[in-house]
Amino acid sequence: MYQNLATALFEHERITTTLHKAKSMRPFIERLIHKAKKPDHPQTQIILNRDLKTKQARVNLLTKVAPRFTELPAGFTRIEKLGRRGIDKAQVATIELIGNAQSEFERNEEEVERESNGIKTFWEWETGLLDQDEQYWENQLRQLKQTVDSEV
Numbered sequence: 001m002y003q004n005l006a007t008a009l010f011e012h013e014r015i016t017t018t019l020h021k022a023k024s025m026r027p028f029i030e031r032l033i034h035k036a037k038k039p040d041h042p043q044t045q046i047i048l049n050r051d052l053k054t055k056q057a058r059v060n061l062l063t064k065v066a067p068r069f070t071e072l073p074a075g076f077t078r079i080e081k082l083g084r085r086g087i088d089k090a091q092v093a094t095i096e097l098i099g100n101a102q103s104e105f106e107r108n109e110e111e112v113e114r115e116s117n118g119i120k121t122f123w124e125w126e127t128g129l130l131d132q133d134e135q136y137w138e139n140q141l142r143q144l145k146q147t148v149d150s151e152v
Contacts, residue, residue, distance in 0.1 A: 002028045003051050010057040010065060014096035014103070022079045022095040029095075033076045036066035068099055
């Protein structure tokens with residue numbers, strides 16, 4: 001099962017499966033990427049040929065994925081929970097390799113949509129509220145100081 005899921009992940013860089021499978025296959029994927037980061041090691045090709053079913057998955061791992069993570073010591077995958085599947089109510093998740101083209105495109109697309117529509121992020125909205133509160137209390141203090149000064 002791990003071999004089939006790993007092959008699909010390295011071919012597509014993002015797959016959807018159950019949450020339990022995604023969590024349990026994560027160490028397997030991490031080990032394969034660590035091995036692929038050292039392609040000159042004699043055991044690397046043996047392990048990759050044994051664990052990955054297609055040549056495309058092996059080529060993608062060695063040429064696209066492993067060079068992307070040369071500086072990163074660990075944490076090559078991300079798991080996002082998607083909720084429950086309709087038929088059997090199993091928890092479904094997406095497991096993806098960090099920095100894949102599809103997630104970068106989606107993140108950039110969201111930023112462009114936010115900028116073009118003038119939609120604020122949560123933190124921009126929160127900062128605006130805090131600024132309003134600060135201005136309100138400054139005005140209250142200013143009015144209180146004026147009333148105290150006028151009475152004295």
